[in-house]
Amino acid sequence: xxxxxxxxxxVSEHQDRKPSLKESLHLKLHLMMCAGCRNMExxxxxxxxxxxxxxIEVNKDDHx
Amino acid sequence: MVxxxxxxxxxxxxxxxxRNDMLRFAQLQLRDTTLAEDAVQEAFAAAFSNADQYAxxxxxxxxxxxxxKNKIVDQIRRxxxxxxxxxxxxxxxxxxxxxxxxxxxxGYWLPEARPRGWENPEDSLQQSQxxxxxxxxxxxxxxxxxxxxxxxxxxxxxxxEICSELGITxxxxxxxxxxxxxxxxxxxxxxxxxxxxxxx
Numbered sequence: 001x002x003x004x005x006x007x008x009x010x011v012s013e014h015q016d017r018k019p020s021l022k023e024s025l026h027l028k029l030h031l032m033m034c035a036g037c038r039n040m041e042x043x044x045x046x047x048x049x050x051x052x053x054x055x056i057e058v059n060k061d062d063h064x
Numbered sequence: 065m066v067x068x069x070x071x072x073x074x075x076x077x078x079x080x081x082x083r084n085d086m087l088r089f090a091q092l093q094l095r096d097t098t099l100a101e102d103a104v105q106e107a108f109a110a111a112f113s114n115a116d117q118y119a120x121x122x123x124x125x126x127x128x129x130x131x132x133k134n135k136i137v138d139q140i141r142r143x144x145x146x147x148x149x150x151x152x153x154x155x156x157x158x159x160x161x162x163x164x165x166x167x168x169x170x171g172y173w174l175p176e177a178r179p180r181g182w183e184n185p186e187d188s189l190q191q192s193q194x195x196x197x198x199x200x201x202x203x204x205x206x207x208x209x210x211x212x213x214x215x216x217x218x219x220x221x222x223x224x225e226i227c228s229e230l231g232i233t234x235x236x237x238x239x240x241x242x243x244x245x246x247x248x249x250x251x252x253x254x255x256x257x258x259x260x261x262x263x264x
Contacts, residue, residue, distance in 0.1 A: 003167075003170055003172055004167060004171060004172045004173045005166075005167045005172075008242065008246060009238070012241055012242040012245045012246075013238050013241075013242070015241070016222075016223045016238065016241060017223065036173040036178035037173075039178075039179035039180060039182075040179045040246070040249065042181075042182070043179060043252075044245050046182070046185045046186075047245055047249065049186075049189070051217035051218060052217075053189050054218070
């Protein structure tokens, strides 16, 4: 059973490489039961969205 | 507004604005004003000398920003040959300490650190105030952490490219990205999404 520290590490790592099936299953199991880690996963996905948008955002005239 | 349909070059005011935005972007990544200015200068020089290749498919801004990204990667490559990245870690003690405070000894969230939900985070992307906080949070990351995060997220380098550029192991890179993401998440949470009024 993975703890939250390990789960957040895997969630972060999955932004950079494809997870194995075993990892995905462990992760899913933990996320089903842990609202904190579920939120963290959402936030990490949002961060990716925000950094991608940042480059577009600096392209806009109304920014800065 | 830059004309996105045609290859019309921006006027002087637009150009100054583009240059300032480029400087801010480069400064955030390189953390050095002189190096940032050099990268922007080089990007403009490359843009001007290749002006005939610019087909007007993207806005001039997007085009010069793409060139700038490449110049920043070049600069990081040059730097990483001169500076040992492991010597950049001295400023991160507080940051590591903060990270350790998130979990108890069994590796579970401490109650006060457990992430709470963010309401409609996408809406924030439309607000210029959000981007100010976002940049502030980025610039609070320790130098080495920020460098790796930026290379991954802004310059979109693969994790293996990052570790070979910086001479670190892939797992070291993943550990750093984990801390960067949790650190940024926490900063955005405190300063934007779950901000307590009256507390800075």
